[in-house]
Amino acid sequence: EVQLVESGGDLVQPGGSLRLSCVASGFTFSDFAMHWVRQAPGKGLEYVSGISTKGDTTHHVNSVKGRFTISRDNFKDTLYLQMGSLRPEDTALYYCARESHCRGTSCYLFDLWGQGTLVTVSS
Amino acid sequence: DVVMTQSPLSLPVTLGQPASISCRSSQSLVHSDRNTYLNWFQQRPGQSPRRLIYRVSNRDSGVPDRFSGSGSGSDFTLKISRVEAEDVGVYYCMQGTHWPRTFGQGTKVEIK
16 A cells, blocks of 8 residues: 555653654655655644655755754655754644656655654643 | 745635635746646645645546636636535645745635
8 A cells, every 4th residue: 555654753842852754655765755744733734844865955944944854764665854952833743745756647746645643842 | 935825714615606715826836847836735624635636737536526726827726616515624735846845824614
């Protein structure tokens, strides 16, 4: 089955760290750029970070730059988000999503999402 | 970063009536490859987002044909021809032309 499964979410104190994982199955993980998107309780979707197929290019939104690092292991078909200096405003459900080419009727631009993993930052 | 602005943010609709959501981007979404990477997503309560429309107007497999997307450049629209009860949820536009990818604020569709 083609799927993404996130894990690693937890309750953590402000200033703490956490590493999220997203395991891919059913498709060739190394052919896809990957992304993290978060959703605070009752709020909309916020793009967080993205990484190229080989992991040599990454993007982070300004609010997480210097605190979060996206990475991947193509041998383990796994995407990571290392989160540090966590703040209460980082509390959210974190989703991973994939991206590949988008031509003709074949378009893999955020076509597959995981179920999310919940990060709660609170003392 | 490209700002995506949706309107309205709340949309009460009578069953069987049409609904329309607007999405405007702060920059043109026409890519250098001449494609326009504008997606629409539906998020039902308690579920992950589900892509409905890609590249402005292409419906994903399994998406009812009452959903349609249109637009160009920086101005886009999602239309539901006749709203059904299962369409309740929040709808988001997202641009995939520029880095970082960005989402609209979401439009909550509810039944009157």
